[in-house]
Structure formats: structure tokens, C-alpha cells
Amino acid sequence: MTSLPGSGDDGGSAAQPQTLVCARCGTTEQAPQPTWTCSVENGARRYFCDRCSRENLRAIEGRLDSAWW
Template sequence: MTRDGTDRDGESAERPALVCARCGTLAEGRPPTWTCSVENGARRYFCDACSRENLRSIEGRLDSAWW
């Protein structure tokens, strides 16, 4: 898939919908306020409400090089 959302043949390639891994909220498009986490090699997405509620826990897992 290219940056404009089309595959190599120029046809529109639909991306799978994002679902919050914590509360199950379904995202419309690619919301910039959501958080992406890689856990055990898999990407997990969290809505802005769940990210806000769990900010301390999320930041607590970062290596000191990130802060």
C-alpha cells in the first residue's frame, strides 16, 4: 500500500478499523489522539479516553531514554 491509501495497482486498499484494546471503542479513520503500543510484538491501540485514564502506567513503562 502506498501513502495515498492505494495498493500497487492503483486500487483503493481499505485499512482495517481500529478498535481500542481496553474498552472496545471503534475508531473512525486514523485518529491522531489514539495511542499505539507494541506488546509482545503485536500492535495494540488505545482510544484517547483510555490513554488519558492510564497515562501514568503507560509512561511508567518507558525507558529513561524516552523521558
């Protein structure tokens, strides 16, 4: 099972929703979306909205860093 940073058991206090920002276009969401893509590049997580993910699907599947798209 995988989880987002900060989503573990923290003694019973309510977890704050994580705001995600698309690394390509800047679109924001208040919670993880099933249509967004998460990429780890140089040890850092980068999130891409569904529109940017669809537009760059071949590059993502080819495992190219986003700097190449």
C-alpha cells in the same frame, strides 16, 4: 516515515479504511485518530482510545504492559 499495515502502494487500488478497536474498552473508529495511542506489546500492536490513554497515562509513560493497568 511510518505507515499502517496495508497502507503501502498496492498497484493503484483504493485502500480500505482500517477499523481500530480499543484494546481496553472496545471503542471503535474507522481510521487512525491523532488522540489514540498505539502500543507494541509482545510483538503485537494494541490501540487505545483517547479516554483510556488519558486514564492510564502514567502507566503508558512508565512503559508498563497494559495487563498491569
